[in-house]
Amino acid sequence: MIARSLTLGYVPGATPAKWARNWAQRRPDVPLQLTLVAAADAADAVRAGVVDVAVLRLPADTSGLAVIPLYEEATVAVVPADHLLTAADEITATDLDDEPVLVPRDHVLDWAEQPGTPVEHRPETTRDAMELVAAGIGLLLVPQSLARLHHRKDLAYRPIADAPTCPVALAVPDGEQSELIEEFIGIVRGRKPGSSRGQSQPAPKRTAREKTLAKQAARATAGKGVRKSGRAGRGRR
Structure with missing residues (x-):
């Protein structure tokens, strides 16, 4: 049986090395093949199945593709x-x-x-x-x-301070994704191993207030049954 693999196309200047390292650690059983593609051909390569996913520059004709914004370059x-x-x-x-x-x-x-x-x-x-x-x-x-x-x-x-930025995105076939593509999307979005592969959006980041309240709750839980003095005691009534 031929081993499954995932092919990532990327345009010149893109740097997929970090994602490739994370993929190798998470899925050592599935090779990730990196393929350099011309900027003008990247979207077509995904549509034609030459690559499974591609890091490309926008704007581009992305009809038939799902596009995940990554970052913007100066x-x-x-x-x-x-x-x-x-x-x-x-x-x-x-x-x-x-x-x-x-x-x-x-x-x-x-x-x-x-x-x-x-x-x-x-x-x-x-x-x-x-x-x-x-x-x-x-x-x-x-x-x-x-x-x-x-x-x-x-x-x-x-x-150039007042020049438009250059958006970079991940393009994948539109519609239901394979397990491997979903897992790669998770790596790109920073999802941890074991999180839902079908999750369409990354977990929302907590606000500064939410983080503060969480820390206060953790301190209160740790302090149950233990008498504290000074600042730790101010939260008690």
């Missing part, structure tokens, strides 16, 4: 290491108004009024665009994880 400008913009720790969109900006064909930003002047030549990939940034052809606007992925000593990047 948008950064990648510039030559000696560029004037590196003098600041953070920049704004207006700082880029007169700058030539490269727009690769695998561009993933959803920024309707992206600043700068688009360079006529469009490199095929973000990696190719990084080469052109280093050559002084133009700047590049990307999610921070892509700037880190393609980091070079002759490049630097700065966050």
Whole structure:
């Protein structure tokens, strides 16, 4: 009998290593296969069954899929290491108004009024665009994880304070999920081993007041039958 497995697709820049480690600890009997997929192909890969689940960037055509928001990335400008913009720790969109900006064909930003002047030549990939940034052809606007992925000593990047963020989500087939997919969703959402796999939402976090009341109740329970003095005795009447 062939062992069951789960295939996780992930777009460039995504870092599924933590989930993979947790999966290996929780389900050592089921291999988790990691597959790098292009951002434009991630949703189709889930719909076609090439991967079971995928970490992808939004917006995307997610018809036929259930989408679980994960986090949002900062948008950064990648510039030559000696560029004037590196003098600041953070920049704004207006700082880029007169700058030539490269727009690769695998561009993933959803920024309707992206600043700068688009360079006529469009490199095929973000990696190719990084080469052109280093050559002084133009700047590049990307999610921070892509700037880190393609980091070079002759490049630097700065966050753009007023730029839209880059949402990242987990996409799974819509409808009833398999046991393995439900368990992986639980790991992504931080559910503990043994919790209900069919739970559609993580347990709500307690408020600060609820935590305080719980601590007070625990202290009161621990103090039953034991005479206390000072502050512990103030709760008694």
